[in-house]
Amino acid sequence: MTKKEKRFLLLGRVASAISVLMYVSYLAQIASNLSGQKGNPVQPLVAAINASLWVAYGWNAPKRDWPIIVANAPGIVLGLATAITCF
Template sequence: MNEKQAQTLGWIATAMSVMMYVSYIPQIMSNLSGHKGDFIQPSVAAVNCTLWVIYGLFKKQRDLPLAAANMPGIVFGLIAASTALL
């Protein structure tokens, strides 16, 4: 795989990852409607995504697709976990 193909694949994977974390929106809506979901999985996802974002941004050669793919997981994971607890 050449560099351009790898970069294209990285951004496609980034889009898929963002869609995966945006899928927390129905759980958040259910939580806010009183049908509480579990808080553990989105909490662990938020921690995992935080670690990947730090890794992607602070390694010698930044990996922006990796960081961008995991940033929504921090936000949506924390929102899903907190609404499950409230």
């Protein structure tokens, strides 16, 4: 594996980890929503739609793109949960 390929692989892994952390950060908003401090549902709902599209893309790619699927799957669940608890 070349140095460029190794850097590209590392970049993909870091980006996937940050994506998961971004969606996990919704847990704090869900807790606030459930304690009565309701937030706006627009951003998490749009994030859930975005994550759904990326999961669909990864699933339907000629060769399944598991890093994209795994990195965005939490966004569907946590984005929807956050949006729903805003109401």
